[in-house]
Amino acid sequence: EIVLTQSPATLSLSPGERATLSCRASQSVSSYLAWFQQKPGQAPRLLIYDASNRATGIPARFSGSGSGTDFTLTISSLEPEDFAVYYCQHRSNWPITFGPGTTVDIK
Amino acid sequence: EVQLLESGGGLVQPGESLRLSCAASGFFFTTYDMTWVRQAPGKGLEWVSTISAGGSSTYYADSVKGRFTVSRDNSKNTVYLQMNSLRAEDTAVYYCAKVSSRSYYDYWGQGTLVTVSS
Numbered sequence: 001e002i003v004l005t006q007s008p009a010t011l012s013l014s015p016g017e018r019a020t021l022s023c024r025a026s027q028s029v030s031s032y033l034a035w036f037q038q039k040p041g042q043a044p045r046l047l048i049y050d051a052s053n054r055a056t057g058i059p060a061r062f063s064g065s066g067s068g069t070d071f072t073l074t075i076s077s078l079e080p081e082d083f084a085v086y087y088c089q090h091r092s093n094w095p096i097t098f099g100p101g102t103t104v105d106i107k
Numbered sequence: 108e109v110q111l112l113e114s115g116g117g118l119v120q121p122g123e124s125l126r127l128s129c130a131a132s133g134f135f136f137t138t139y140d141m142t143w144v145r146q147a148p149g150k151g152l153e154w155v156s157t158i159s160a161g162g163s164s165t166y167y168a169d170s171v172k173g174r175f176t177v178s179r180d181n182s183k184n185t186v187y188l189q190m191n192s193l194r195a196e197d198t199a200v201y202y203c204a205k206v207s208s209r210s211y212y213d214y215w216g217q218g219t220l221v222t223v224s225s
Contacts, residue, residue, distance in 0.1 A: 032210075034211045034212070036152075036212075038152075042217075043202055043215035043216065043217055043218060044144075044152065044202075044212075044215055045215070046211060046212060046213050049207070049209055049211040049213075050209060050211075055211075055213060056213075087151065087152055089152070089154075089212075091210050091211065094166050095154060095166075095168050095169065096142075096154040096157070097154065098151055098152040098153065098154065099151075100151050101151050101152075
C-alpha cells in the first residue's frame, strides 16, 4: 500500500498570502495524483488531477506540480473561500489511498 | 448537471447489515466506473470500493473485503453498497463518487451517515 504524507498538518495564513502544501508518497506514483478541497459539512471537491491539471471550474490560483514521490499544491493568493482541508490522493495502483490532509486556516 | 444522491444510511447495531444506494443523473452512467469513499467523524477520507462501468470488475479496501459488496444496476442508474457484519469502526459518512475518464473522482454526492453502535 502506498502511504501519502502531507505537510504541514496545519497552515495558518492570511487572505492574499500564498499557500504551499506538500504531499509525499512512500513510493513513486508517477503523475497519478489528485488534490481535493473539503469544507466543513461538504463533500470533497476535485481541484487537481494528474498532478498538475486543474479540474473543471477550478480557479487559476490553484496549481499543482510534482511527479514520482513529491508533489505540491500552491494557492497563489488565498481567497476567503479557500480556507479548508486539502487532501492528496493517488490512483497509481490498488488500494487507492488518501493523505491525512492539511488544514489551511485563517491566521 | 451531474447529481449523485446517496441514501440508506442510519443507526445499526454491530453485526447487522445495511445497503446504501447512490442514484446518479446528468451523465451517461453506463460508461463510468463508480466508487465509494467514507469519512469517519472528524477523520480523513478512506477509499472503500470501486466498480467498473459494466459491473464486471470490483475492488475493495482490505478493511471491508469479505464484508461489503458493491454492485450497480445500469438500468436504474444506481450503484449500491451492501454492508454486512458491520463494526463500530465502519461508522462514517459514506460518499459515492463518479470516476472520470482519467480515473479520478470528479463528482461526489453529499454523503449518507452510517452509525454502528449498540
